[in-house]
Amino acid sequence: MKKILELLERNACLTPEQIAVMLGRDPDAVREQIKSFEKENVIVGYKTIVNWEKTENEPVTAMIELRVTPQRGEGFDEVAKRIYQYEEVSSVYLMSGGYDLAVMLEGKSMKEVAMFVAEKLAPMEQVISTATHFVLKKYKIDGNIVNDKLEDTREVISL
Amino acid sequence: MNYETLVSERASSIPPSGIRKFFDIVSEMKDAISLGVGEPDFVTPWHIRSEAIYSLERGRTYYTSNAGLMELRRELALYMERRIDVSYDPAKEILITVGGSEAIDLCIRALVNPGDEVLVPEPSFVCYKPCAVLAGAVPVPLVTKNEDKFKLTKEALLAAITPKTKLLVLPYPNNPTGGVMTRGDLEEIAQVLREKNIFVLSDEIYGELTYGMEHTSIASLPGMRERTIIVNGFSKSYAMTGWRLGWAAAPKEIMQLMVKIHQYAIMCAPTASQYAAIEAVKNGDEDIARMREQYDYRRKIIVDSFNKMGLSCFEPEGAFYVFPSIQSTGYSSEAFAETLLKKEKIAVVPGTAFGESGEGFVRCSYAYSLENINEALERIDRFVNGKGV
Numbered sequence: 001m002k003k004i005l006e007l008l009e010r011n012a013c014l015t016p017e018q019i020a021v022m023l024g025r026d027p028d029a030v031r032e033q034i035k036s037f038e039k040e041n042v043i044v045g046y047k048t049i050v051n052w053e054k055t056e057n058e059p060v061t062a063m064i065e066l067r068v069t070p071q072r073g074e075g076f077d078e079v080a081k082r083i084y085q086y087e088e089v090s091s092v093y094l095m096s097g098g099y100d101l102a103v104m105l106e107g108k109s110m111k112e113v114a115m116f117v118a119e120k121l122a123p124m125e126q127v128i129s130t131a132t133h134f135v136l137k138k139y140k141i142d143g144n145i146v147n148d149k150l151e152d153t154r155e156v157i158s159l
Numbered sequence: 160m161n162y163e164t165l166v167s168e169r170a171s172s173i174p175p176s177g178i179r180k181f182f183d184i185v186s187e188m189k190d191a192i193s194l195g196v197g198e199p200d201f202v203t204p205w206h207i208r209s210e211a212i213y214s215l216e217r218g219r220t221y222y223t224s225n226a227g228l229m230e231l232r233r234e235l236a237l238y239m240e241r242r243i244d245v246s247y248d249p250a251k252e253i254l255i256t257v258g259g260s261e262a263i264d265l266c267i268r269a270l271v272n273p274g275d276e277v278l279v280p281e282p283s284f285v286c287y288k289p290c291a292v293l294a295g296a297v298p299v300p301l302v303t304k305n306e307d308k309f310k311l312t313k314e315a316l317l318a319a320i321t322p323k324t325k326l327l328v329l330p331y332p333n334n335p336t337g338g339v340m341t342r343g344d345l346e347e348i349a350q351v352l353r354e355k356n357i358f359v360l361s362d363e364i365y366g367e368l369t370y371g372m373e374h375t376s377i378a379s380l381p382g383m384r385e386r387t388i389i390v391n392g393f394s395k396s397y398a399m400t401g402w403r404l405g406w407a408a409a410p411k412e413i414m415q416l417m418v419k420i421h422q423y424a425i426m427c428a429p430t431a432s433q434y435a436a437i438e439a440v441k442n443g444d445e446d447i448a449r450m451r452e453q454y455d456y457r458r459k460i461i462v463d464s465f466n467k468m469g470l471s472c473f474e475p476e477g478a479f480y481v482f483p484s485i486q487s488t489g490y491s492s493e494a495f496a497e498t499l500l501k502k503e504k505i506a507v508v509p510g511t512a513f514g515e516s517g518e519g520f521v522r523c524s525y526a527y528s529l530e531n532i533n534e535a536l537e538r539i540d541r542f543v544n545g546k547g548v
Contacts, residue, residue: 007456011529021463022456152527154196156186158176158285 227255337475
């Protein structure tokens, strides 16, 4: 079970048939398992990792540190929910340490992102403070090294 | 000058490697996909590389002792106890070599006299025979068969032994077949050897790459340590081919001879590589497990595909090669490889590169990314079954 998830987490393009061969399992059983993972939200979604820097429309990414006041009975969940429903928000994490919520934002320009923070996040009554950090360069995304595509440089040798 | 009459007859008599010959053609073909290379596609794990860099920063740029860094030999002694349950004295019974290859050469040179016979299972790695010939010995092939999963059988061994037999090469897990010898298989061989004065060169370079079973060293069987020379290295298990580092472990009476040859021919193995190797053997078990898992996935995909396309392929249990039979296509090994290369630009190695008994087979390495393997398999299928085009 865990192996199916590990394989898909590395490469979502693997077919149930391929996974079945790799794990020595029955294809139908693997297909069923994946379906039930999807149903139970163990598999939350499938994504392609895009290096937008290589395209003409590179979006601006920012990480916003939010300090917020937890609410009685709800903790941080209620405020997190209010935030993650915005389309501009790509990830929200509850953090330990110097601040509470890490919010990843995407926008067309720095101004757009800054305005979103100023107009949508900062005014929320539970939000005590915000700190906006723009991403300047992505070296590694979700386990994938971005620019350093390793060529096969192995030479011809007798063995 | 007429060089032919002047140079060494022995050196002239050994043929160039069949793999090399074939891949000279491949290297000229730019868009060919290769399943030919016999080395890991992984880069050496960073924590290992960084130890070598650190050793250079500290100025560790001198020779080491002839036998290699004591710390590395101690770690290897612990490693062998842990993995194959055999004890060696790091001071007198372990030698750090320039790859497993040097250890093979040293072992053969330390043991054979002119005319001695060296038994070499076939198909197998290409170096044993030439090394034996260069040492003045006579290599004797022991043919292993597909139906035996390319294991060495007691019968084949018994049939080949003569009063001149000095050494048995035991290259398992095997390149190119992927065959392994289980404890039970080894016990049968050991039974034959215990009663005779025959040494074993146990080439365990692929020992960490077995699937669904643990590697057993013949040295761990009762009465075998005294007649076994273990050859191993960092290349395959830790993806450290370019570091050129291996080791040998043997009873001290044999080891002192090997060290003598090594000190005159090589002096010592590269120092930076030895520092990297300490880190590898101390903290590399997880790297091995991670890479082995990836190889295992690819192995299953490639075996499944070959069998589905009608090229019967026994499931190899070690190394990173599959050895499918191509007899059903009507081609010889070499013709198959050449035609496949011309028509579909896929490079595989003809089985005959590993001895005559490799006829009817080709070797495919799965030390390649899954994308690469899948693309290659599609093209081989198209070639064999005429689909597509």
